[in-house]
Amino acid sequence: MSDTVPDSLLDFSLAGKVAVVTGGASGIGAAVVDAFAAKGAAVVVLDRAMEAAQHKVADGSAVAAVSCDVSDEGSVAEAVGAVADQFGRVDVLVNSAGLALLAPAEELGLDAWDRTMTVNLRGAFLVSQHVGRLMLAQGRGTVISIASQAATVALPGHVAYCASKFGLVGMTKVLAAEWAGRGVTANTISPTVVLTDLGRAAWDNAEGEALKAEIPVGRFALPEEIAAAAVYLASDAAAMVNGADLLVDGGYTIR
Numbered sequence: 001m002s003d004t005v006p007d008s009l010l011d012f013s014l015a016g017k018v019a020v021v022t023g024g025a026s027g028i029g030a031a032v033v034d035a036f037a038a039k040g041a042a043v044v045v046l047d048r049a050m051e052a053a054q055h056k057v058a059d060g061s062a063v064a065a066v067s068c069d070v071s072d073e074g075s076v077a078e079a080v081g082a083v084a085d086q087f088g089r090v091d092v093l094v095n096s097a098g099l100a101l102l103a104p105a106e107e108l109g110l111d112a113w114d115r116t117m118t119v120n121l122r123g124a125f126l127v128s129q130h131v132g133r134l135m136l137a138q139g140r141g142t143v144i145s146i147a148s149q150a151a152t153v154a155l156p157g158h159v160a161y162c163a164s165k166f167g168l169v170g171m172t173k174v175l176a177a178e179w180a181g182r183g184v185t186a187n188t189i190s191p192t193v194v195l196t197d198l199g200r201a202a203w204d205n206a207e208g209e210a211l212k213a214e215i216p217v218g219r220f221a222l223p224e225e226i227a228a229a230a231v232y233l234a235s236d237a238a239a240m241v242n243g244a245d246l247l248v249d250g251g252y253t254i255r
Helices: 005-010 027-037 050-060 073-087 108-137 159-182 197-203 207-215 221-236
Strands: 018-022 043-046 064-067 092-095 141-146 184-190 245-248
Touching: 005 050, 005 073, 018 027, 018 064, 018 073, 018 108, 018 245, 027 043, 027 092, 027 221, 043 073, 043 108, 050 064, 064 073, 064 108, 073 108, 092 108, 092 159, 108 141, 108 197, 141 159, 184 221, 221 245
Parallel strands: 018 043, 018 092, 043 064, 092 141, 141 184, 184 245
Antiparallel strands: none
16 A cells, blocks of 8 residues: 555445444434435345335445344345345445343343343344455455444443443454454444433433533443444545444443
């Protein structure tokens, strides 16, 4: 690579890239879909909520929506195969599908533990593995997984969620170590509370106000701010970023 930095590197353009976003029908995933489309990517939404996913196609932010249960290997294989058949490659994967089932550790049911691990960790692994094989075959790609500040610090009531997100960061670092020499990078983004519809409903209360007071910037994150971080990591400007966990938490974890 030349020592001269091309001007295009600072455009954060995704033109010509095919991106797959799991959980792209709503929340952070939907914001990522919109941001990627605005930067020129052809975005495919993978989601179980097909009606909402099709809305992303109808509004022009996604070029396709494919039904996918990330926790089921057969569903993942079929969905990734459909994307490969239609587009021939995947340049960017964003693992955004996830859930949070909360309770004190001594009270959390095993079903809630298993469901959290199945979606947040197994799901991200399965999609990364199947899409990663395509990326390795083409010699280029990047995997971005949405983790959490709960992957850095312990949050009461979040025993399964923390475990899944700590695991997601660890998994991503292994992918980064194994795949970067073959052209595929992997990173995570770790937000604080994000003001999606679910985030607003869950934290519009006294507990939310107390949590905001612990964040140095004094507020929660907007979905678009997480999407902006994903745009950077998906762009060629981040080609040297590999195995990183990009915290978008207003400084919550530095205290």
